[in-house]
Amino acid sequence: MTTFKDIGLNAKLLKAVTEEGYDTPTPIQAQAIPHLLDGRDLLGIAQTGTGKTAAFALPTLDLLIEEPGALRAKHTRVLVLAPTRELAGQIADSFRTYSKFMDCRVETVFGGVGIGRQIQALQKGVHVLVATPGRLLDLMNQGAVKLGEVEVLILDEADQMLDMGFIHDLKKILAKVPADRQTLLFSATMPKAIAELAGQYLDDPVKVSIAPESTTAERVDQGVYHVATSDKLDLLEAVLATPDMDRALVFSRTKHGAEKVVRKLMAKGFSAMAIHGNKSQPQRLKALEAFKDGRCKILIATDIAARGIDVDGISHVINFEMPNVPEQYVHRIGRTARAGRAGIAVSLVAEDELYYLRDVEKVTRQHIPLLPAPEGCEAIVRPEPSRDLRVPKPKGPAGRSGYGGGNRSQGRRPQRPASKKPHGRPGTKHRPARAKT
Numbered sequence: 373m374t375t376f377k378d379i380g381l382n383a384k385l386l387k388a389v390t391e392e393g394y395d396t397p398t399p400i401q402a403q404a405i406p407h408l409l410d411g412r413d414l415l416g417i418a419q420t421g422t423g424k425t426a427a428f429a430l431p432t433l434d435l436l437i438e439e440p441g442a443l444r445a446k447h448t449r450v451l452v453l454a455p456t457r458e459l460a461g462q463i464a465d466s467f468r469t470y471s472k473f474m475d476c477r478v479e480t481v482f483g484g485v486g487i488g489r490q491i492q493a494l495q496k497g498v499h500v501l502v503a504t505p506g507r508l509l510d511l512m513n514q515g516a517v518k519l520g521e522v523e524v525l526i527l528d529e530a531d532q533m534l535d536m537g538f539i540h541d542l543k544k545i546l547a548k549v550p551a552d553r554q555t556l557l558f559s560a561t562m563p564k565a566i567a568e569l570a571g572q573y574l575d576d577p578v579k580v581s582i583a584p585e586s587t588t589a590e591r592v593d594q595g596v597y598h599v600a601t602s603d604k605l606d607l608l609e610a611v612l613a614t615p616d617m618d619r620a621l622v623f624s625r626t627k628h629g630a631e632k633v634v635r636k637l638m639a640k641g642f643s644a645m646a647i648h649g650n651k652s653q654p655q656r657l658k659a660l661e662a663f664k665d666g667r668c669k670i671l672i673a674t675d676i677a678a679r680g681i682d683v684d685g686i687s688h689v690i691n692f693e694m695p696n697v698p699e700q701y702v703h704r705i706g707r708t709a710r711a712g713r714a715g716i717a718v719s720l721v722a723e724d725e726l727y728y729l730r731d732v733e734k735v736t737r738q739h740i741p742l743l744p745a746p747e748g749c750e751a752i753v754r755p756e757p758s759r760d761l762r763v764p765k766p767k768g769p770a771g772r773s774g775y776g777g778g779n780r781s782q783g784r785r786p787q788r789p790a791s792k793k794p795h796g797r798p799g800t801k802h803r804p805a806r807a808k809t
């Protein structure tokens with residue numbers, strides 16, 4: 373079996389991963405890291421939970437060790453773009469963890485908090501900047517950050533960034549990054565827009581695809597309850613009261629819905645908190661911390677807020693409402709069953725969500741079985757509707773367009789600059805030349 377040592381990482385990084393308790397590289401790490409050490413671009417199809425953060429962070433830090441250099445004011449050597457503040461924060465934490473035995477300045481910038489401290493933090497230059505696209509553009513426009521010396525560019529959860537309408541921001545940012553760079557693009561799914569983005573910005577990338585959607589779904593013990601919308605809160609309460617419930621992430625489709633669930637659960641004595649777009653950044657961090665350290669056992673989240681949440685030991689993912697995009701279901705249930713462990717995913721499906729359930733079953737190529745009613749809920753849990761029943765697609769503003777307002781790839785394909793990186797021979801480390809300092 374491949375070990376981290378076999379992969380050829382620097383001893384300082386080996387020490388850090390050993391301290392983290394990692395014995396062996398995960399499949400994406402084993403497959404991606406050697407190519408990345410070799411200077412290749414990479415297209416990674418992988419979800420959170422596969423170890424993808426270390427897959428890109430470790431070889432990037434290896435570069436910084438191998439090629440040390442003085443930092444220049446306002447510049448960064450590595451730029452990581454992520455769709456949400458939470459994910460950006462977690463990526464930065466991972467970089468800090470893996471770089472603890474080396475000299476590495478890691479900064480995070482995201483919206484929703486004051487910009488002054490971020491401007492100051494970038495003043496002296498950093499090794500690694502993890503940013504959400506909107507705030508990075510603001511900082512670029514203010515002249516607080518310069519991208520002319522970026523050597524490694526990482527786009528994480530690129531499908532999510534496109535779904536959130538970041539395509540134009542991304543293009544503006546990418547236009548300022550040198551052509552002679554190493555580019556890594558990670559995405560949980562591979563819609564056409566991602567293939568186009570990869571075609572535009574990656575140079576002869578190595579492709580690594582881990583845990584196709586259906587296999588992640590297979591690791592999670594899944595079940596459904598058919599229930600009227602008006603009975604969902606009572607059923608949720610009963611599910612949360614089951615003895616094997618340790619830590620639950622409950623998904624609501626709307627911010628308003630998330631708040632309603634929290635209020636009801638708190639009134640019943642559960643320790644529950646919500647995380648969604650209307651919460652301030654300190655409130656979101658507080659909820660996430662309480663959930664991580666176990667003070668709060670139940671976190672109610674909307675899809676965007678929950679994306680990338682990296683909390684170990686989530687025993688249950690509960691779909692209080694079904695997502696209207698089947699891939700989102702797979703993202704949601706991927707929050708449990710992390711790093712090879714088992715997990716339970718329970719979906720509460722009302723009649724008008726039956727279409728979405730069928731859609732999920734089609735995509736994941738499996739039938740999600742009916743669960744036995746929890747004690748006291750026998751009267752509200754309904755029998756499974758006939759499989760022959762034709763279920764019409766619900767009409768509504770959300771439809772199947774995902775998050776709504778998403779701005780998929782539009783417009784012209786920009787030309788990739790002619791400059792080609794030299795690639796190393798197999799077995800040798802060959803990095804793109806560093807920008808002049």
Ligand code: AMP
Nearest residue numbers: 394396397398420421422423424425711
């Ligand atoms: P990620 O997919 O990057 O969100 O990582 C998922 C989880 O796996 C994180 O909690 C990591 O700390 C953990 N992890 C990453 N690499 C390894 C490894 N080689 N062995 C054990 N755990 C790991």
